[in-house]
Amino acid sequence: MQLIPVIDLMAGQVVRGVRGERSAYRPIRSSLCESSAPLELAPRLLERAASDTLYIADLDALTGGALQFQILAALLERLPAVRLWVDGGFRDAESIDAFRQRLGAHAARVTPIVASESLADADRARRCFAAHRAHCILSLDRRQGSLLDPGGCHAHPEWWPARVIVMTLDRVGADAGPDLDTLRSVQALRPELQLIGAGGIRDAADLQRAAASGAQAWLVASALHDGRIGVQHGGQ
Helix, strand or coil: CEEEEEEEEECCEEEECCCCCHHHCEECCCCCCCCCCHHHHHHHHHHHHCCCEEEEEEHHHHCCCCCCHHHHHHHHHHCCCCEEEEECCCCCHHHHHHHHHHHHHHHHHEEEEEEHHHCCCHHHHHHHHHHHHHHCEEEEEEECCEECCCCCHHHCHHHCCCEEEEEEHHHCCCCCCCCHHHHHHHHHHCCCCEEEEECCCCCHHHHHHHHHCCCCEEEECHHHHCCCCCHHHCCC
């Protein structure tokens, strides 16, 4: 199972995500380096996870602000062999079109994450996946058992692209273990999908359980920053 390191980006800094409570996020304190600057932390996270893919949640964009495009562009220049998965609060097909056009030659290295929480209604959700199913990843979001899904993505598995993230926000940074039951319920709806888990990984044992559940990859941040998993611990 592949580890995908995560950067939660707010006001130009990497912050520590806890339970999706974004107003409480603070600059990261990491064992990897003293800085919370994304250009400093990103290569160290990728090395510890032995990954060629970095997930970026742009919290400014997710909360209604502007996408931090200059930082994305700098990461693409600094890390030429790395792919970025970017959750930029994309609200419709047109916002993804504009993002990909702005990326220019880098567009092939960047995968937009379409979060169910960001799609305001079923029409926007349906049109978004009709236009971009081939090159996006859907994030099916929930918190404390409730769906974050105004567009009804959970109810329409026929819309889904080939890769789906099962995002349980209250497990993020909470040391609560991975939400394998939800992952299996999504898997039952579309068994052929590539499923990516998110949140809850505490140690190598959790990684083994997650891999056995059928996940192709898992989004991880806190356990990497804290040194509880990674290549030096045999956590692949």
